[in-house]
Amino acid sequence: MARGPIPPSPLPPRHGVDAQRFRMPQAGPWASLRDHLVERLTPGLTADDVDRMLTAGEFVDAAGSPVPADAPFVPQAAVWAHRDLPDEVAHPEEPVVLHRDERIVVVDKPHDMASMPRGRHVVQSALARTRVLTGLDRLAPAHRLDRPTAGVLMFTTEQRWRGAYQRVFAEGLATKQYLAVAPVRPGLELPLVRRTHLVKEHGTHQAREVEGVEPNAETLVELLATGPQQLGLYRLTPRTGRTHQLRCQLDGLGVPIADDPLYPEERDVPLDDFTRPLQLLAAVLAFDDPVDGTPRRFVSRRRLTRWTGAWPTF
Numbered sequence: 656m657a658r659g660p661i662p663p664s665p666l667p668p669r670h671g672v673d674a675q676r677f678r679m680p681q682a683g684p685w686a687s688l689r690d691h692l693v694e695r696l697t698p699g700l701t702a703d704d705v706d707r708m709l710t711a712g713e714f715v716d717a718a719g720s721p722v723p724a725d726a727p728f729v730p731q732a733a734v735w736a737h738r739d740l741p742d743e744v745a746h747p748e749e750p751v752v753l754h755r756d757e758r759i760v761v762v763d764k765p766h767d768m769a770s771m772p773r774g775r776h777v778v779q780s781a782l783a784r785t786r787v788l789t790g791l792d793r794l795a796p797a798h799r800l801d802r803p804t805a806g807v808l809m810f811t812t813e814q815r816w817r818g819a820y821q822r823v824f825a826e827g828l829a830t831k832q833y834l835a836v837a838p839v840r841p842g843l844e845l846p847l848v849r850r851t852h853l854v855k856e857h858g859t860h861q862a863r864e865v866e867g868v869e870p871n872a873e874t875l876v877e878l879l880a881t882g883p884q885q886l887g888l889y890r891l892t893p894r895t896g897r898t899h900q901l902r903c904q905l906d907g908l909g910v911p912i913a914d915d916p917l918y919p920e921e922r923d924v925p926l927d928d929f930t931r932p933l934q935l936l937a938a939v940l941a942f943d944d945p946v947d948g949t950p951r952r953f954v955s956r957r958r959l960t961r962w963t964g965a966w967p968t969f
Contacts, residue, residue, distance in 0.1 A: 709723075716733075746784075767802060804935045836886055847875075
């Protein structure tokens with residue numbers, strides 16, 4: 656049987672991070688909610704941790720009421736709680752708000768900041784930081800940028816707007832332009848449209864191009880200017896949105912993006928090292944608003960540090 660929409664959390668975010676929802680299975684051997692949670696949350700939490708949280712009223716039901724420590728196990732019921740947040744390296748920059756209205760918030764994301772809470776980047780993610788910055792607890796991403804990539808990132812303000820704006824990206828209705836600093840390769844005739852088949856296997860950090868397979872990734876590559884040290888400023892206009900598409904395709908052309916920690920070879924970068932950001936910027940985002948049809952266009956104010964020449968206007 657199909658499930659309905661996930662109900663909103665009855666708990667407000669903590670440091671911009673949502674409470675975790677625990678939905679009970681349809682059946683099980685547990686007599687109490689406590690017994691199920693102890694089994695479910697091991698090894699992250701001990702039985703003593705669960706008991707402490709229940710006694711303190713940290714698990715709540717859909718109405719926001721604390722769940723009693725002796726509550727029975729109820730199939731398909733749900734409870735919410737905040738988990739302990741990981742220790743994180745503080746990012747030295749804030750997202751900069753480019754636009755804010757009733758439906759969307761658009762920010763200029765710094766390099767090396769995750770779009771969404773994940774793994775070792777939770778409170779320091781762009782979503783959590785922007786929620787705290789704006790006071791809007793229900794912000795949600797309309798799309799994502801890779802953690803190393805800086806630039807224009809859009810959030811929706813409420814769940815009722817989320818689907819409409821996410822479809823803009825899912826259906827390829829947004830125009831995105833990126834700027835990148837990369838080597839200039841003699842003999843590479845530009846502009847060109849790079850069409851390849853990209854694959855990124857689970858458990859691997861790098862994507863790869865596969866020859867002889869129908870293309871699933873397409874990017875217009877233009878060289879805007881050349882500068883010192885045989886570096887160029889490139890404009891990249893992707894027509895698809897595969898993982899690591901721009902980074903992998905430029906590497907495949909023999910012009911890997913400057914200071915890329917993954918391409919052509921993976922290098923280890925400490926989490927507290929913000930000194931060599933990937934020279935890739937989501938510079939322009941444009942689309943027709945899916946709610947009222949208004950043309951929308953947002954331009955990053957950031958710059959790429961390795962480029963010392965004139966900066967293009969959009």
